[in-house]
Amino acid sequence: MSDLKVKDPKNPSGPTTIRSLVVHIDRDLCIGAATCAAVAPKAFHIDDEAKAIILDTVEEETDEAIIEAARSCPVAAIIVKNIKGERVFPK
Numbered sequence: 001m002s003d004l005k006v007k008d009p010k011n012p013s014g015p016t017t018i019r020s021l022v023v024h025i026d027r028d029l030c031i032g033a034a035t036c037a038a039v040a041p042k043a044f045h046i047d048d049e050a051k052a053i054i055l056d057t058v059e060e061e062t063d064e065a066i067i068e069a070a071r072s073c074p075v076a077a078i079i080v081k082n083i084k085g086e087r088v089f090p091k
Contacts, residue, residue, distance in 0.1 A: 004045055005056040012053040018043075021063055021088065022081045023070075025052045029077035036078060040069035044078075052077065 006012045013025035023043075032050030036043070042057040043066055052073075058066070070078035070089045080088040 007054045007056045007058055012047065013051060014054050016054045016058065017083070018058050018066065019063060020083050021066060022083065022085075023054060023058075023066060024079045024081075025054070026077045026079060027051045029075050030073075031075055031077070033074050035072040035074065036069040039072045040065045044069055 007016050008014070013027050013030075015022050015024040025044075030051045032046050032052070034046050034052075036052050037045055040061045043055060043061040044052050044058075045055055047053045061069075067080055067089055070076075070080045076090045079090070082088055
Protein backbone atom coordinates (compact mmCIF):
# COMPACT_ATOMS: atom_id res chain seq x y z
CA MET A 1 0.00 0.00 0.00
CA SER A 2 3.05 2.26 -0.24
CA ASP A 3 2.68 5.27 2.06
CA LEU A 4 -1.11 5.06 2.39
CA LYS A 5 -2.38 4.65 5.92
CA VAL A 6 -5.58 3.02 7.09
CA LYS A 7 -7.93 5.09 9.25
CA ASP A 8 -8.44 2.26 11.78
CA PRO A 9 -5.91 -0.60 11.42
CA LYS A 10 -8.05 -2.88 13.60
CA ASN A 11 -11.12 -2.25 11.39
CA PRO A 12 -9.74 -1.25 7.97
CA SER A 13 -13.19 -1.39 6.37
CA GLY A 14 -14.96 0.38 9.23
CA PRO A 15 -17.28 1.25 10.69
CA THR A 16 -15.61 4.64 10.81
CA THR A 17 -17.13 7.96 11.81
CA ILE A 18 -16.36 10.81 9.42
CA ARG A 19 -17.90 14.05 10.64
CA SER A 20 -21.67 13.31 10.55
CA LEU A 21 -21.38 10.04 8.63
CA VAL A 22 -20.62 6.48 9.70
CA VAL A 23 -19.09 4.45 6.87
CA HIS A 24 -18.70 0.68 6.72
CA ILE A 25 -17.59 -1.55 3.87
CA ASP A 26 -19.12 -5.02 3.79
CA ARG A 27 -16.04 -7.07 2.92
CA ASP A 28 -18.22 -10.07 1.99
CA LEU A 29 -19.97 -7.98 -0.68
CA CYS A 30 -16.92 -6.00 -1.88
CA ILE A 31 -15.55 -7.28 -5.20
CA GLY A 32 -12.63 -4.83 -5.45
CA ALA A 33 -14.07 -2.95 -8.45
CA ALA A 34 -12.25 0.18 -7.17
CA THR A 35 -14.90 2.63 -8.31
CA CYS A 36 -15.00 4.00 -4.76
CA ALA A 37 -11.26 4.68 -4.91
CA ALA A 38 -11.66 6.37 -8.30
CA VAL A 39 -14.46 8.64 -7.03
CA ALA A 40 -12.98 9.40 -3.59
CA PRO A 41 -9.26 8.49 -3.66
CA LYS A 42 -8.50 10.14 -0.32
CA ALA A 43 -11.23 8.05 1.34
CA PHE A 44 -10.93 4.59 -0.19
CA HIS A 45 -8.23 2.22 -1.42
CA ILE A 46 -8.20 -1.44 -2.44
CA ASP A 47 -6.08 -3.62 -0.15
CA ASP A 48 -4.01 -6.73 -0.89
CA GLU A 49 -7.13 -8.88 -0.51
CA ALA A 50 -8.94 -6.86 -3.23
CA LYS A 51 -11.26 -5.29 -0.65
CA ALA A 52 -11.96 -1.61 -0.04
CA ILE A 53 -10.49 0.03 3.03
CA ILE A 54 -10.93 3.48 4.56
CA LEU A 55 -7.86 5.71 4.52
CA ASP A 56 -6.74 8.08 7.26
CA THR A 57 -7.12 10.93 4.73
CA VAL A 58 -10.88 10.28 4.47
CA GLU A 59 -11.68 13.62 6.15
CA GLU A 60 -10.13 15.37 3.14
CA GLU A 61 -13.08 14.16 1.04
CA THR A 62 -16.45 15.88 1.23
CA ASP A 63 -19.49 14.06 2.58
CA GLU A 64 -20.94 14.30 -0.92
CA ALA A 65 -17.86 12.58 -2.42
CA ILE A 66 -18.05 9.79 0.14
CA ILE A 67 -21.75 9.22 -0.58
CA GLU A 68 -21.10 9.38 -4.34
CA ALA A 69 -18.33 6.79 -3.93
CA ALA A 70 -20.80 4.54 -2.10
CA ARG A 71 -23.32 5.02 -4.92
CA SER A 72 -20.65 4.13 -7.49
CA CYS A 73 -20.08 0.68 -5.96
CA PRO A 74 -21.56 -1.91 -8.34
CA VAL A 75 -22.53 -4.23 -5.46
CA ALA A 76 -23.54 -1.58 -2.86
CA ALA A 77 -20.86 -2.79 -0.45
CA ILE A 78 -20.36 0.66 1.14
CA ILE A 79 -22.94 1.41 3.79
CA VAL A 80 -23.29 5.04 4.84
CA LYS A 81 -25.36 6.06 7.87
CA ASN A 82 -25.86 9.34 9.63
CA ILE A 83 -24.83 9.64 13.26
CA LYS A 84 -28.41 8.78 14.30
CA GLY A 85 -27.88 5.38 12.69
CA GLU A 86 -30.24 6.06 9.78
CA ARG A 87 -29.10 4.74 6.40
CA VAL A 88 -28.08 7.39 3.90
CA PHE A 89 -27.01 4.78 1.31
CA PRO A 90 -28.15 2.25 0.31
CA LYS A 91 -31.66 3.05 1.48
